[in-house]
Amino acid sequence: MASSLLHSLGSIIGAGTPVVSVAPIQLIAPDRPVPLAVRVSAPATGTNLPVVVFSHGNGWNLDGYAPLTTFWASRGFVVIQPTHLDSRRNGFGFDHPVFPTIWTERIADLTRILDQLDTIEAAVPGLAGRVDRSRVAAAGHSWGGQTAQSLLGARILDEAGHVGEDMSDSRVTAGILFAATGVGGDDLHPFAKANFPFMRPSFHELTTPTLVVAGDHDQSKMSSRGPDWFTDAYTYSPGATDLLTFYGAEHSLGGIVGYEVAETTDENPERVAVIQRMSTAYLQTGLHVNENSWVAARAAFKDATEPMGHLDSK
DSSP states (O other), X not given: OOHHHHHHHHHHHOOOOOEEEEEEEEEOOTTOSSOEEEEEEEESSXXXXXXXXXXXXXXXXXXXXXXXXXXXXXXXXXXXXXXXXTSTTTTOOTTSTTGGGHHHHHHHHHHHHHHTHHHHHHHXXXXXXXXXXXXXXXXXXXXXXXXXXXXXXXXXXXXXXOBOOOOOOTTOOEEXXXXXXXOOGGGBOHHHHHHOGGGSEEOTTOOSOXXXXXXXXXXXXXXXXXXXXGGHHHHHOSSEEEEEEETTOOTTTTTTTOTXXXXXXXXXXXXXXXXXXXXXXXXXXXXXXXXXXXXXXXXXXXXXXXXXXXXXXX
């Protein structure tokens, strides 16, 4: 069904190249309950390579999301994936004393990565001197979307509705949010209100250029809102310039967490293939690899004879 669209998008973003992936690389993280380990995926050749830091969803780790991260690396990006404290590998459940601070530690993990690019470059054979640190994007899925959006400028509201600490990072100049939760308020279910303070975001301060990707069948158990909840970053943020909504897509958006992963309730390899290419085009333009990629990809997506979704732009 999507073959013609995939062909058009492939022509826009170019062919892939071999990728080198190294894990685990341990970074310095004082006072963190467990060491911070990351995976780095990078093209085997090329110079002046932009950086993408990717934050996983709840329970995942540095081995997930290969459909996105490996694809981006094959198109010229150095992709860095931490294992956050909420990973199932660590066993910190909702009742663990460390859990209330995990959302802030997630954000700190991404900052630690950017602070230690020297260590990361040195740990990957052949990578040293090939990274362009002036071009950095932050991306994430689900809880990882909340983590990434904090570096892009989004804030957290306290219980009185006051805007919290600015945790943005000026080194990050573009972002992609996949199935990221929206504003809180009375629509949040009691469990989410009690345990997830990060689900009270303010998007008005998110000014970094950002692509929001959502599914029109994504119904969260954390909110009484419908699938539109996952489009709030686009609705309320001045920086979120584009919203890509896929028909029939649920929370895993067809399988971006990994091929044949059990929690993917809407497996759709064609949709994943389109997301791979559309997100790559956005990164190419957002990080100044090819200023024309995103405009061309938007046109190809909108002109598809059998649309897989719709694209809104500001």
